[in-house]
Amino acid sequence: MLVGTAPPxxxxxxxxxxxxxxxxxxxxxxxxxxxxxxxxMLAVPIFVASVLADxxxxxxxxxxxxxxxxxxxxxxxxxxxxxxxxxxxxxxxxALAEPPQSNSSEPSPAYLVFTQVLLALxxxxxxxxxxxxxxxxxxxxxxxxxxxxxxxxxxxxxxxDERRRIARELHDVVAHHVxxxxxxxxxxxxxxxxxxxxxxxxxxxxxxxxxxxLRELRRLLDVLRTDAEPAAELSPQPGLAGIEALVEQVRxxxxxxxxxxxxxxxxxxxxxxxxxxxxVQEALTNTLKHAGAATxxxxxxxxxxxxxxxxxxxxxxxxxxxxxxxxGLVGMRERMALYGGTLRTGPRPGGGYRVYxxxxxxxxxxxxxxGAA
Numbered sequence: 001m002l003v004g005t006a007p008p009x010x011x012x013x014x015x016x017x018x019x020x021x022x023x024x025x026x027x028x029x030x031x032x033x034x035x036x037x038x039x040x041m042l043a044v045p046i047f048v049a050s051v052l053a054d055x056x057x058x059x060x061x062x063x064x065x066x067x068x069x070x071x072x073x074x075x076x077x078x079x080x081x082x083x084x085x086x087x088x089x090x091x092x093x094x095a096l097a098e099p100p101q102s103n104s105s106e107p108s109p110a111y112l113v114f115t116q117v118l119l120a121l122x123x124x125x126x127x128x129x130x131x132x133x134x135x136x137x138x139x140x141x142x143x144x145x146x147x148x149x150x151x152x153x154x155x156x157x158x159x160x161d162e163r164r165r166i167a168r169e170l171h172d173v174v175a176h177h178v179x180x181x182x183x184x185x186x187x188x189x190x191x192x193x194x195x196x197x198x199x200x201x202x203x204x205x206x207x208x209x210x211x212x213x214l215r216e217l218r219r220l221l222d223v224l225r226t227d228a229e230p231a232a233e234l235s236p237q238p239g240l241a242g243i244e245a246l247v248e249q250v251r252x253x254x255x256x257x258x259x260x261x262x263x264x265x266x267x268x269x270x271x272x273x274x275x276x277x278x279x280v281q282e283a284l285t286n287t288l289k290h291a292g293a294a295t296x297x298x299x300x301x302x303x304x305x306x307x308x309x310x311x312x313x314x315x316x317x318x319x320x321x322x323x324x325x326x327x328g329l330v331g332m333r334e335r336m337a338l339y340g341g342t343l344r345t346g347p348r349p350g351g352g353y354r355v356y357x358x359x360x361x362x363x364x365x366x367x368x369x370x371g372a373a
Contacts, residue, residue, distance in 0.1 A: 021050050022057040029063055032070040040083050043067055047090050064088060065123045072127025088120045162331040166338065170216050173270045177213040181206050216271050239273030240265055243280055247298060250284045256295045263302035275335045276309055282332055283311035283355040291315020309357040312348060
């Protein structure tokens with residue numbers, strides 16, 4: 001209950017005057033969110049004028065409560081406290097100035113001050129609670145945004161690292177082809193006058209090797225970066241022949257694996273063979289890490305137009321990590337994109353996990369054999 005509130009009939013001017021003061025006292029409510037301080041500055045003189053006119057309507061109480069809550073929810077602590085004092089100061093002053101009531105049924109000035117202070121504190125602390133909650137939500141949104149940016153940076157870094165690794169491996173393949181061409185050219189020059197047939201065969205091999213080298217160079221340029229590269233390892237890069245040994249190693253590690261080859265492997269570029277090996281290696285490594293007690297199958301299919309690599313297991317698969325993409329999957333997808341292929345990974349029907357890679361033969365340096373399976 002606020003001091004100075006009066007029934008409609010007791011207000012100056014009767015009902016029209018009461019309606020006028022009710023609307024006037026409620027005017028600051030419309031400004032409280034867009035302009036909290038102007039609303040406070042407007043509410044104080046309106047309240048004082050209504051008290052002087054002896055026509056304080058009930059809307060003044062709602063105005064003071066809403067202004068206290070809104071300023072506490074929107075403004076910093078010191079400004080919110082100052083606004084609350086500005087809003088409730090005149091009301092408390094009027095309550096203290098009230099003379100003692102001779103009628104015992106009327107509330108005393110002390111009771112009016114107590115109720116108004118309590119009402120002001122409740123509105124103020126509810127507003128501060130809302131302010132703290134909004135600040136917490138904003139902080140969580142900012143942390144989520146920063147985490148998303150960090151995740152994107154990590155993914156970009158993983159792609160860049162894998163591209164550099166692929167570039168170093170392709171450099172080894174190109175260097176090998178160039179060395180072979182040099183040796184063949186030297187031998188052809190030495191036997192040119194004595195054995196033209198041998199020279200013709202050597203030149204044919206040089207021609208095919210040079211084409212393979214050019215293809216690998218184009219792929220190398222696609223992934224090469226301008227920053228300095230560390231020295232690559234000099235050990236030979238694995239290929240199709242190393243898959244059988246890899247499967248045997250995985251068996252010895254405790255995972256039953258079967259290898260199935262459909263079709264006849266034709267001549268492939270060394271980079272393609274290396275990509276096939278890396279995909280099988282990464283898939284089996286993930287199976288060892290995540291599948292648990294399971295079995296796995298590796299299938300290589302050499303068709304007329306497509307080379308298919310499939311690694312499937314019967315385990316539980318990797319645990320979901322909020323859409324996080326591991327470096328291994330990034331590397332496999334980068335390799336497949338380099339050779340114009342596609343990669344699909346995910347759970348398979350009936351349980352387990354599958355890695356399925358498909359590459360077009362025409363982009364792999366392998367001749368198209370219409371009679372192949």
